[in-house]
Amino acid sequence: MxxxxxxxxxxxxxxxxxxxxxxxxxxxxxxxxxxxxxxxxxxxxxxxxxxxxxxxxxxxxxxxxxxxxxxxxxxxxxxxxxxxxxxxxxxxxxxxxxxxxxxxxxxxxxxxxxxxxxxxxxxxPGREELLGMLAATWMAPLTNLGFGLNALKEKKEQEAA
Structure with a gap:
């Protein structure tokens, strides 16, 4: 060399x-x-x-x-x-x-x-895994709100029937 x-x-x-x-x-x-x-x-x-x-x-x-x-x-x-x-x-x-x-x-x-x-x-955890965890954490309140609203809707439908 x-x-x-x-x-x-x-x-x-x-x-x-x-x-x-x-x-x-x-x-x-x-x-x-x-x-x-x-x-x-x-x-x-x-x-x-x-x-x-x-x-x-x-x-x-x-x-x-x-x-x-x-x-x-x-x-x-x-x-x-x-x-x-x-x-x-x-x-x-x-x-x-x-x-x-x-x-x-x-x-x-x-x-x-x-x-x-x-x-x-x-x-x-790698970068992609951390970003996935972060996204899941940010989405959790919205997901829970959706489940709550859906349960409220079903309860109101049962009461009306």
Whole structure:
């Protein structure tokens, strides 16, 4: 890999990491190419990105994105995205299916985190689920009003008959 290629990778990753709310570092040693491809497909569905990057290039890109505090060692695959919950769910679900895939550390909401915090974020409801809960909460008074008016109407009809 030439210096210009390395510089391009660092520049692209620096930009990506600045925009990302979470960057998760995982060990992928022993996984097959089809297994890694299934991770990429799952991540793409949640608008997250997955890439194997040399530790030195990743460290420089993280530093450029003002993210520090994590030391990269051994083999690492990086998963990042704009939605911390969705990105955590992708990684957590994949780790449950593949025992060779291990969550090492992460930046969740741009703070240094461990695997336990990533798992905790994965258990939170996603954006769509939260919007559904909010809509149901807003609709509950109207629904109850409708049921009440219908019951009143039926009661008046029974009294008239």
């Amino acid at each position: 030439t210096k210009t290629q390395k510089a391009e990778i660092i520049e692209v990753l620096s930009t990506e990491f600045k925009d990302a709310q979470s960057v998760i570092f995982c060990d992928y040693k022993g996984l097959s190419v089809p297994e890694l491809e299934s991770l990429r497909i799952a991540a793409r569905a949640k608008e997250a990105k997955v890439q194997v990057v040399k530790n030195t290039l990743a460290t420089i890109a993280l530093k450029n994105a003002q993210l520090s505090g994590v030391e990269l060692k051994d083999t690492n695959i990086l998963v990042w995205g704009a939605d911390s919950v969705a990105t955590s769910k992708v990684v957590s679900d994949f780790a449950k299916k593949n025992d060779k895939f291990i969550i090492k550390s992460a930046y969740v909401d741009r703070e240094v985190s461990d695997a336990a915090r990533v798992e905790a974020f994965a258990k939170l």
